[in-house]
Amino acid sequence: MNGKRIPAVLATVAAASMLLAGCGTGTGTGTAAGDDDMTAKIEAVTDEQLKGTSITMSRMFGDCEETTKGVTDLAMAASECEAIQILTNKFNAENEHGISVERLGGADWNSYYDAFNASIAGGEPANIANLHDYALSDYARRAQLVSFDPAALDIDMDDATEQAQNSVTYDDKTFAVPFDSHAILAHVNTDVLGAAGYMDADGRPVMPTNADELMAMGQAVKEKTGKPLMSVGFANDDMAWRMFYSFVRQQGSDLIVDGEANVDSAEAKAAMELLQELIDNGYIHTKADYSGSIEEWKNGESAILVNGTWGVNEYASTATFGYTVTDFPTIMDEAAVWASSHMWVLPVQKDNDPVKYRASLEFASFLYENTSVWATATGHIAPRVSVVESAEYPNAPERANYTDTALENISFVPQVENWTAIKSLIHKQLEEVWFNGKDLDSALTEAQQRVGQELK
Amino acid sequence: MNTIALVQFLQRGKPEGKESMTLTLDQAAQATRKRPPRLPRKRRSQAGLKYGFAFVAPFAVLYLVFVLYPVLQAAQMSFFDWDLLGSVREFIGLENYERMLWGVDIQWSITNLFWWRIGVLALVAVLLVGPIKRRHISVWSVAGVLGLLGVFVALGFAPGKDGYWYDPTFWIALQNTLLFTAISTPIIALLGLVMALALQGQRRGSRWYQMAFFLPYILPVSVVTLIWTYFLSPGQGLLAQILTPLGIDPIPWLSDSNTALTAVIITTIWWTVGFNLVMFAAGLQDVDKSLYEAASLDGAGPWRKFVSVTLPGIRHVILLVMVMQAIASFQVFGQVNIMTGGGPGTSTEVLIRHIYQTGFRDFELGYASAMSLFLFALMLIVSVVQMRFLGKDDTK
Numbered sequence: 001m002n003g004k005r006i007p008a009v010l011a012t013v014a015a016a017s018m019l020l021a022g023c024g025t026g027t028g029t030g031t032a033a034g035d036d037d038m039t040a041k042i043e044a045v046t047d048e049q050l051k052g053t054s055i056t057m058s059r060m061f062g063d064c065e066e067t068t069k070g071v072t073d074l075a076m077a078a079s080e081c082e083a084i085q086i087l088t089n090k091f092n093a094e095n096e097h098g099i100s101v102e103r104l105g106g107a108d109w110n111s112y113y114d115a116f117n118a119s120i121a122g123g124e125p126a127n128i129a130n131l132h133d134y135a136l137s138d139y140a141r142r143a144q145l146v147s148f149d150p151a152a153l154d155i156d157m158d159d160a161t162e163q164a165q166n167s168v169t170y171d172d173k174t175f176a177v178p179f180d181s182h183a184i185l186a187h188v189n190t191d192v193l194g195a196a197g198y199m200d201a202d203g204r205p206v207m208p209t210n211a212d213e214l215m216a217m218g219q220a221v222k223e224k225t226g227k228p229l230m231s232v233g234f235a236n237d238d239m240a241w242r243m244f245y246s247f248v249r250q251q252g253s254d255l256i257v258d259g260e261a262n263v264d265s266a267e268a269k270a271a272m273e274l275l276q277e278l279i280d281n282g283y284i285h286t287k288a289d290y291s292g293s294i295e296e297w298k299n300g301e302s303a304i305l306v307n308g309t310w311g312v313n314e315y316a317s318t319a320t321f322g323y324t325v326t327d328f329p330t331i332m333d334e335a336a337v338w339a340s341s342h343m344w345v346l347p348v349q350k351d352n353d354p355v356k357y358r359a360s361l362e363f364a365s366f367l368y369e370n371t372s373v374w375a376t377a378t379g380h381i382a383p384r385v386s387v388v389e390s391a392e393y394p395n396a397p398e399r400a401n402y403t404d405t406a407l408e409n410i411s412f413v414p415q416v417e418n419w420t421a422i423k424s425l426i427h428k429q430l431e432e433v434w435f436n437g438k439d440l441d442s443a444l445t446e447a448q449q450r451v452g453q454e455l456k
Numbered sequence: 457m458n459t460i461a462l463v464q465f466l467q468r469g470k471p472e473g474k475e476s477m478t479l480t481l482d483q484a485a486q487a488t489r490k491r492p493p494r495l496p497r498k499r500r501s502q503a504g505l506k507y508g509f510a511f512v513a514p515f516a517v518l519y520l521v522f523v524l525y526p527v528l529q530a531a532q533m534s535f536f537d538w539d540l541l542g543s544v545r546e547f548i549g550l551e552n553y554e555r556m557l558w559g560v561d562i563q564w565s566i567t568n569l570f571w572w573r574i575g576v577l578a579l580v581a582v583l584l585v586g587p588i589k590r591r592h593i594s595v596w597s598v599a600g601v602l603g604l605l606g607v608f609v610a611l612g613f614a615p616g617k618d619g620y621w622y623d624p625t626f627w628i629a630l631q632n633t634l635l636f637t638a639i640s641t642p643i644i645a646l647l648g649l650v651m652a653l654a655l656q657g658q659r660r661g662s663r664w665y666q667m668a669f670f671l672p673y674i675l676p677v678s679v680v681t682l683i684w685t686y687f688l689s690p691g692q693g694l695l696a697q698i699l700t701p702l703g704i705d706p707i708p709w710l711s712d713s714n715t716a717l718t719a720v721i722i723t724t725i726w727w728t729v730g731f732n733l734v735m736f737a738a739g740l741q742d743v744d745k746s747l748y749e750a751a752s753l754d755g756a757g758p759w760r761k762f763v764s765v766t767l768p769g770i771r772h773v774i775l776l777v778m779v780m781q782a783i784a785s786f787q788v789f790g791q792v793n794i795m796t797g798g799g800p801g802t803s804t805e806v807l808i809r810h811i812y813q814t815g816f817r818d819f820e821l822g823y824a825s826a827m828s829l830f831l832f833a834l835m836l837i838v839s840v841v842q843m844r845f846l847g848k849d850d851t852k
Contacts, residue, residue, distance in 0.1 A: 114816055120541050138819070142542040235711025236797040287708035292691045299691075421818045428625075428802055435713045435800035449620065 041354035042361065043152045050097040053359040058104045058119065058126035059084060060112040060342075074373045080310065083377035091366045099359045101128075120144055125347035128360040131176065133167040133341040133412050134419040140170035141417060146346040146357055147173040153358075155365050163410050164383035167341050170415070176343035177364040179371060180380035183339035183410045184242050185402055186230075186329060187305040187315055189297060190322030196221040196303065207329045211274055214331050218283030221303050229283040230304045231297040233290040234434060239306055240275070240286070241427045242338040247271035249411040250332030255426060256414040261455060263426055264448035272433065272440055274331065279434070286434050309402070312379035316397035325398045327405045339410035341383065344368075375399075381406040418454065425450045527832070530825040538822035540815065552826035556626055561619025568614045576608045596844055603837075626827065628802045629810040632717065633831075636806060637785035637838075640721050644785075645777050647725065648732025653766075655733075656740050666737060670730035677727075677790030684723040685710065685795055713803035716796050720804055723791050728784070732777050739773030740766070775846040779839050786835050807831050 064081035072090040077083035085103075092100050104126050107115055113135065119125040120139075131139070139145050150157040157165060160178050168176035188205045198206045198217060208214040218229040233239035248255060253267035262268075278284045288296055297305035300321055305311075306328070315323050328337040344364040346357055367374070368384075375382035376396045382388055388407055394400035413419055429447035432438035509516075534553070537546040583600050587593035621627055651669060655662040672680065687694050690706035700706065709719040747765045756764065767774075789808040792798060798805035807827065815824030 117540060117816055117819075139541070142539070144541055234800075235708070236795070236799055287690060287711050289711060292689060292711075295689075295691045418818055421813075424813075428799075431799055431801040435711070436803070438801075446620075450624075453622070 038146065038352065038354065038357075039148055039152075042146075042148060042357045045355050045358035047097060049355045050099060050359055050362070052098045052100075053355055054100045054102060055127035055356055055359050055363065056104050057088070057101050057363070058116060058129040060107055060109040060130060062108055074370070074377075077373065077377040078313075080378045080380075083374050087367060087370055087373060091363055095362065095366065097359070097362065099362060101363055120347060123350055125349070127346065127349065127356050128363055129345055129347055130179065130342055131345050133343065134415070134423075136168070136176060136343065136345070137170050137415050137417055137419075139345070139347070140173075140175045144348050145175045146348055147175050148346070148357075148361060150174055150177070153361050153365065155361075155368055159384045159386050161383055161385055161388075161407060161410075163339070163412055164341065167412055167415070168343055176345045177361075177368050178383035179342040179344060179367060180374060180378070181339050181341045181383055181406070181410050182309045182380045183337045183402075183405050184239070184246065184306055184308050184328050185312070185405065186326045187297070187307055187311060188324050188326060189300060189303055189305075189319075190324055192221065192225055192227060192300060192303040192321075194322070196224045198303075203324075205324065205326055207326055208331060209329070211277075211331055214274075214329070215277065215281065215283070218278060218281055222282060225303070227300075228285060228302045229278070230306055231288060231293040231302040232284050232306045233288055233293040234286040235289040235292075237290040237293075238427070239290065239293065240434070241423070241430060243306060244268075244271050244275060244430060245338040245413065246328055246336060246411070247274055247332055249336035249338070250330055250334055252334060254414060256416050256422070256451070256455070259416065259455065261448050261451035263451055264444040268444055269440060270332075272430065272444070276433070276440070309379045309381055309405075312398050313377070313396075314379075325401050327402050327409060330409075335404065335409045336411045337405055337409045339405075339412055341412065342380070381410070416455070422451050422454050425454060530828050533822050534826035534829055536822045538820075538825070540819040540821050542819070548822070552823045555622045555823060556826055556830060559615050559619055559621035561616040562613050562621075563616045563619070564609075564612045565614060566612060569611045573608050573611050576604050576611070580604045580608075600841075625802060625805060625810055626807075629805045629807045632803070632805055633786060633788065633807045636717065636721065636788055637782055640724055640785050640788075641778065641781045643721070644725050644729050645732055645774070645781050647729050648777065649736045649774075651729065651733045652736035652740055653762075655737065666730075666734060669733050672727050673730045675727070678794060680723060680727045681791055681794040684719070684726070688719055710796055711800055713800045716800060716804045720788075720791050720795060723795065724785075724788065727791075728781075732781065735773055735777050736770065739770040743769030771846070775843060778846060779842050782838055782842060783835055786831065786838070 061080040061084050064079065064085055068076075068082050068085040068089065070089065071086050072093050074083075074086055074090065077086045088101050088103065104119075109132075116125070116129060116131075125144075136145075140147075155177060157168075157174070160168075161181070164178040164181060168174055168178050186205070186207065190199055190203070190205065193199055193205055196217070197220060200206050208217050221227060221229045232243065245255070248265075248267050248271045251267040251270065253262065253265055255261070255263050255268070275284075279286060294305060294307065294311075296302055298319070305315075312325055315325075327335075330336070344367060346360050346364075349356065371382040371384055372387045372390070372393065374380060375387065375393070376399075379397075381402075382393070385407065387393055388403060394403075413423065416422065426447045429438070429443040429450075433440050433443045535547060535549060537544060537548050537551075539545070580601055583597055583604070584593075587597050615621060655665050675683075686692070688707075688709040690696050690708045693706070696706035707715060709715045743766060747769070748761055751761045751765050787808055788806050789812065792804050792806050793809055793812075796804040798809055808831070811824045811827045811831070814827065815821050
C-alpha cells in the first residue's frame with residue numbers, strides 16, 4: 001500500500017466503523033418489561049429469591065451524607081434530603097428480606113433529569129428512581145418504565161388521593177408509587193397583614209375570595225404599611241407562572257384540553273390580566289428571583305410570600321415575625337392551585353431481572369407506607385388520605401391550615417408528552433409580557449401556535 | 457541535508473581558500489563514511505511514516521474518539537429524527553435543517569433588516585477597495601465578497617403577515633450569541649492587553665496582580681455565577697449596598713431584560729480576563745527589547761512604540777487570543793444557564809443553551825445535532841476570517 005494512502009484509508013475505516021457503531025448505540029432496552037408477562041414474574045418472586053438483593057436508587061433532594069450516616073431515627077429528619085436518606089437507612093437496616101439500597105448521586109431537582117436521562121441513554125439506569133408527575137409520560141411512552149399491579153403487591157393505592165392515583169398512571173397502567181404532592185401556598189407575615197387590618201379575631205388571615213377583594217387587600221397593605229402585598233419569584237423562577245396556572249385552573253380551564261393547545265383562551269387572558277393589575281398597582285413586582293422574593297418577605301418587606309409547601313417547616317421554625325400559612329386564595333370561580341408531585345418509578349433494565357424489580361417495589365412500598373414521615377419532615381403533602389386525615393398529621397407545624405389544598409385543591413399540570421418544553425414555550429411568552437412589554441394578545445397567540453406545533 | 461548540499465553550503469561559507477575547501481571536503485567525506493548505510497528512498501519514507509504515526513498515535517486516537525467521532529456522528533444524526541431515550545431513529549433528510557432555518561410563509565424583502573444589510577454592503581465595499589487599487593483580486597477576497605453578499609441576501613428573508621419561523625427561539629438565540637460574542641470578545645481581549653501593559657516590566661507586585669487577576673479563571677462556573685448573583689442581587693447584594701448610600705436605587709440586573717445580558721457579560725469578563733492577561737504578558741516578554749531602544753533613538757514616543765513595536769511583536773498572541781476568545785464566547789452556556797436561565801423572556805437565550813435543552817430536555821438529538829453543526833460552521837468561518845485578517849504578515 002502506498003504510504004500516502006495509509007492516513008486516508010485509516011481515517012475512512014475509522015469514520016465508517018464509528019458511524020456504524022453509532023447506529024447501534026443508545027438505549028432500546030424497553031423490551032417486554034412492561035407487559036403482563038413481566039408483571040406476573042414480578043409478583044411470582046419469592047421471599048427466598050429476594051434475600052440479600054441489592055438495588056440502586058437515583059433521586060433528587062440533594063446530598064446530606066454527613067448528617068445522616070448510620071441514622072435510622074426518623075424523628076431526626078429535618079429536611080428533604082435528611083428525610084429520604086434516613087428512610088433509606090431504616091429500610092436497609094430493618095427490611096425483612098435483607099435488601100440493600102445503594103444511592104447513585106443526589107442532585108437538585110432541576111439538574112436531576114440530565115443525569116437520569118444520561119443513565120437511561122447509557123443503558124444503565126438505577127433500579128428505582130424518582131420523578132415528578134409531569135415527567136412520567138415522557139418515560140412511560142418510550143417504554144422506559146416498568147408497569148405493575150399495586151394491589152397484587154399490597155400497595156394500597158385506594159388510599160391515595162384521586163389526583164395522586166391519576167398522576168401515577170399512563171395509558172391505564174400504573175407506573176409509579178406516589179410519594180407526595182406539593183403545591184403553592186400563601187406564607188403570611190401576620191405582623192404586616194395585621195397592620196393592614198387583615199387578621200381576624202382568631203388570629204387567622206382574612207384572605208380574598210375575588211379579584212376586587214384581592215385588590216382592596218393590596219391597596220390596604222400598601223397604604224397602611226407601604227409594602228407590597230406579595231413577594232413572588234418572577235425572574236428565572238416558576239412561581240409567577242404557578243400563580244398564572246392556578247388562576248387558569250380556578251376558572252375551570254386548562255392550557256391543554258383533549259390533547260389540543262388551549263393557551264389563547266379567555267381564561268388565560270383573564271389570569272394574566274389579574275396578575276398585570278397586581279403588578280400595575282404595585283401590589284406585587286417582577287424584580288425578584290426565587291431567593292430574592294424569600295429574602296424580601298423574611299426581611300418584613302411584604303405581607304405574603306407565594307412559595308411551596310416545602311418552605312413551611314423552615315419558616316415556622318425560623319421566622320422572626322408572626323408566621324402562618326393558608327391555602328393559596330381562590331380568586332376566580334373554583335378552588336384550584338398549581339401542584340406537582342414526587343413519585344417512585346422502576347426504569348427498565350437491560351437484564352429485566354424480576355427479582356430486582358420486585359426488590360425495588362418493596363422499597364417503594366416502604367416509602368409509601370412512610371409518606372407521613374416524609375410529609376412531616378418536609379412540609380410536602382402526603383398523597384394518602386388516611387395520613388392527611390390522621391390525628392397526628394395536624395400536630396406538625398401549620399398542616400391543619402392547608403388540608404383543603406391537600407385533599408381538594410391541588411391541580412397537576414396536564415399529563416402530555418414533553419410538558420417541560422410546552423411549559424417553557426408558554427412561560428417564555430408570559431415573560432415577554434412581564435419583562436419586555438409584549439402585547440398580551442400577541443403573546444397568547446404565539447404561545448398557542450408554538451404549543452400547537454410542539455403537540456403535533 | 458545530503459553531502460552535495462553540505463559541500464555547497466560550506467563552499468558558500470568559506471570561499472577564500474583551496475586548503476580550507478579540501479579540508480572541508482575531507483571532513484564531509486569522513487562524516488559520510490561514519491553514517492550507517494543509507495536506506496533506499498522509499499523504505500526511508502515508510503520508516504519515517506511509521507515513526508510519525510507512532511508519535512501522533514496517542515493524540516490521534518483520542519482525537520478520533522472524542523472529537524472526530526462525535527462530529528461525524530452529529531453530522532449523521534442531523535439527518536435523523538433521533539430520540540435521546542427511545543428507539544425512534546427515522547431518516548428525515550434535511551427536515552431538521554429546514555426546521556432550523558425556515559418557516560411558514562417566509563418571504564424575501566429588500567427592506568427587511570435594511571440598515572444591517574446596508575452595513576453588510578459597506579463591508580463588501582471595504583473589501584473591494586484594496587483589490588480595485590491593486591487591480592488584482594485574490595481568491596480570499598472573492599470568497600469574502602461572495603460570503604457577505606450571501607449574508608445580504610439571507611437577511612432579506614422574514615415571515616410574512618401570517619407566517620412564522622418553525623423555531624423562532626433559534627433565531628433569538630443566534631442573535632443573542634452573536635451580540636454576546638461581538639461585545640465580549642473585543643472587551644475581554646482589549647482589557648487583557650491593557651492590564652498586561654500596565655503590569656509590564658519589573659514593577660513591584662506585578663506578579664501578585666497577575667495571580668490575583670488570573671485567580672477567577674480557575675474557579676468553576678457555578679462558583680463564579682454564585683458570587684455574581686449574590687453581588688448583583690438588588691435585595692441583599694453588595695453592589696446595591698454600595699449604590700444605595702449614593703442615592704442610586706438597587707438595579708434588578710438579572711431580572712430586567714435590558715440589563716441581564718450586560719450582567720452576564722460583566723461576569724464573563726471578570727471570570728476570563730485573567731487568562732488573556734497572562735497570554736499577553738507572556739507575549740510582551742518576547743518582544744525584542746533592542747527594538748524599543750532603536751525606536752527611542754529614532755525619537756519614537758510611547759504611543760509610536762506601542763503601535764510600531766509592541767503590536768507587531770505580539771501580533772500572533774493577539775490572533776491566538778481573539779480566535780480562542782471568539783470560540784469561547786460562541787459557546788457561552790454556564791453563566792447564562794445558571795444566572796438567568798435564558799431570561800427574562802428570551803433576552804439572554806443563547807445557542808448552546810437552546811441546543812442543550814433541545815437535546816437533553818426535549819430528547820430531540822437529531823435537531824440538536826443540526827444546530828450544533830450550524831454553530832460549528834459559524835465558529836469555523838469566524839475563526840478563518842480572524843486568521844485571515846489578523847494573521848496576515850505585513851512585514852514581508
